[in-house]
Amino acid sequence: MMHKMVKVIIADDHTLFTEGIEQILLSLSGFEVLAKVGNGKLLLQTLNRLTPDLILLDINMPLMDGIEAALLIKKQQPNIKIMLLSMYYDVKMIAEVKGDIDGFVMKDITAPELKHAILDVMGGKQVFILPEILQQKSKVKIADSYLDRYKLSVREIEIIGLIGQGKSNKEIALDLELSNYTIETHRKNIYRKLNLQGTAELIRFANEHGLGIRG
Amino acid sequence: MMHKMVKVIIADDHTLFTEGIEQILLSLSGFEVLAKVGNGKLLLQTLNRLTPDLILLDINMPLMDGIEAALLIKKQQPNIKIMLLSMYYDVKMIAEVKGDIDGFVMKDITAPELKHAILDVMGGKQVFILPEILQQKSKVKIADSYLDRYKLSVREIEIIGLIGQGKSNKEIALDLELSNYTIETHRKNIYRKLNLQGTAELIRFANEHGLGIRG
DNA sequence: AATTCCATACCCAGTATTGGGTATTGCTTT
DNA sequence: AAAGCAATACCCAATACTGGGTATGGAATT
Numbered sequence: 001m002m003h004k005m006v007k008v009i010i011a012d013d014h015t016l017f018t019e020g021i022e023q024i025l026l027s028l029s030g031f032e033v034l035a036k037v038g039n040g041k042l043l044l045q046t047l048n049r050l051t052p053d054l055i056l057l058d059i060n061m062p063l064m065d066g067i068e069a070a071l072l073i074k075k076q077q078p079n080i081k082i083m084l085l086s087m088y089y090d091v092k093m094i095a096e097v098k099g100d101i102d103g104f105v106m107k108d109i110t111a112p113e114l115k116h117a118i119l120d121v122m123g124g125k126q127v128f129i130l131p132e133i134l135q136q137k138s139k140v141k142i143a144d145s146y147l148d149r150y151k152l153s154v155r156e157i158e159i160i161g162l163i164g165q166g167k168s169n170k171e172i173a174l175d176l177e178l179s180n181y182t183i184e185t186h187r188k189n190i191y192r193k194l195n196l197q198g199t200a201e202l203i204r205f206a207n208e209h210g211l212g213i214r215g
Numbered sequence: 216m217m218h219k220m221v222k223v224i225i226a227d228d229h230t231l232f233t234e235g236i237e238q239i240l241l242s243l244s245g246f247e248v249l250a251k252v253g254n255g256k257l258l259l260q261t262l263n264r265l266t267p268d269l270i271l272l273d274i275n276m277p278l279m280d281g282i283e284a285a286l287l288i289k290k291q292q293p294n295i296k297i298m299l300l301s302m303y304y305d306v307k308m309i310a311e312v313k314g315d316i317d318g319f320v321m322k323d324i325t326a327p328e329l330k331h332a333i334l335d336v337m338g339g340k341q342v343f344i345l346p347e348i349l350q351q352k353s354k355v356k357i358a359d360s361y362l363d364r365y366k367l368s369v370r371e372i373e374i375i376g377l378i379g380q381g382k383s384n385k386e387i388a389l390d391l392e393l394s395n396y397t398i399e400t401h402r403k404n405i406y407r408k409l410n411l412q413g414t415a416e417l418i419r420f421a422n423e424h425g426l427g428i429r430g
Numbered sequence: 431a432a433t434t435c436c437a438t439a440c441c442c443a444g445t446a447t448t449g450g451g452t453a454t455t456g457c458t459t460t
Numbered sequence: 461a462a463a464g465c466a467a468t469a470c471c472c473a474a475t476a477c478t479g480g481g482t483a484t485g486g487a488a489t490t
Binding site (some may be wrong): 394 | 435
């Protein structure tokens with residue numbers, strides 16, 4: 001296994017990304033890209049005629065998302081290794097797939113790191129590479145950036161994150177053991193600082209800035 | 216210009232993506248990648264010592280987002296071409312940058328299309344490649360998929376999209392010339408079908424499935 | 431023909447959110 | 461010492477949203 005080409009299928013709806021990954025794997029050598037597919041259904045169909053060693057699988061895809069596809073594939077062809085690729089980290093999601101998936105990496109790792117992760121997975125390890133923010137002992141680095149740009153406080157950033165995960169003010173108040181009034185006040189300040197109106201715009205902001213990451 | 220290497224800087228916080236793009240450009244030949252940077256500030260610093268012909272610039276980056284950086288760079292070094300890369304399409308955003316930016320492409324185009332777009336830009340054209348969904352005469356293709364998966368109706372998908380853009384029920388009712396009651400009813404049905412609770416979860420869904428794209 | 435689904439619309443009641451404002455305490459900066 | 465900021469908390473009022481339900485008409489399916 002360590003000495004032969006790893007046959008890979010790449011599944012991601014962003015073509016630039018899949019073609020980029022393909023080029024990366026070719027440049028790393030040791031890999032053969034069997035196919036690149038843009039959605040979960042196409043992936044299942046492709047598996048009817050190709051048998052990879054490994055699938056690199058984006059979580060967010062049209063028609064059938066990555067996790068859904070992964071669980072199906074694992075059931076049908078348990079020998080195929082599956083590594084999930086994501087821009088986001090979500091504790092609930094990881095817990096959901098932990099027993100079934102061979103690896104999880106985020107899109108901010110380097111190509112050598114990806115290669116290393118793949119080889120670990122092919123060697124039988126289960127590899128979960130956590131996002132940098134969770135590896136750090138503190139969140140000073142990311143928090144500082146939002147402090148600077150938007151004059152957001154640490155608490156405000158935290159609350160944006162919780163809202164970004166879909167929590168209501170009430171839930172957040174319970175989580176943080178604060179009054180509901182306090183959460184509302186923070187939200188008022190957040191809207192003012194970011195010049196946003198309403199939950200929808202705020203969540204969009206959170207997503208675009210990766211602030212829905214649970215930490 | 217057509218016969219010499221195009222010097223490119225790639226700016227995107229997802230390292231796998233920047234390294235992928237680099238590999239793509241190398242495989243296409245005719246390009247020299249001067250640098251890959253992960254945020255807007257680093258990009259500005261890099262421009263103090265390198266002068267590219269072209270910057271491929273992701274919109275969503277930490278510390279300084281793509282548009283902010285682009286407008287600054289265009290002011291300081293108007294001869295550098297800038298092409299924005301995005302996963303999302305937003306009419307308002309495009310209108311905002313249309314006068315300043317040389318190109319906009321989405322991450323679901325192919326590498327040859329990217330090359331073609333770059334060469335057009337380097338040749339003096341302004342290139343805006345619209346997402347596939349906007350190029351289609353109808354939305355049957357994407358709508359069908361959600362019909363199947365979630366039993367969502369065409370109207371429901373449309374309303375998710377509008378909510379995903381941050382519109383209130385009242386605004387949507389005005390847009391679609393319907394009663395506010397109707398929008399609320401559609402929302403109730405959407406929550407039930409998707410097993411979601413509240414605006415935050417719905418918007419997250421919309422974003423993850425690209426349903427915030429204006430069509 | 432009957433049933434189901436979709437689109438549209440409404441009522442009711444309760445909760446959630448937003449925007450205006452106020453206030454206190456503690457810490458940091460000037 | 462004074463000022464500014466963050467965290468926390470509250471009041472008021474209005475609007476927005478949610479979840480329960482009802483209903484009609486038209487189109488598609490059974």
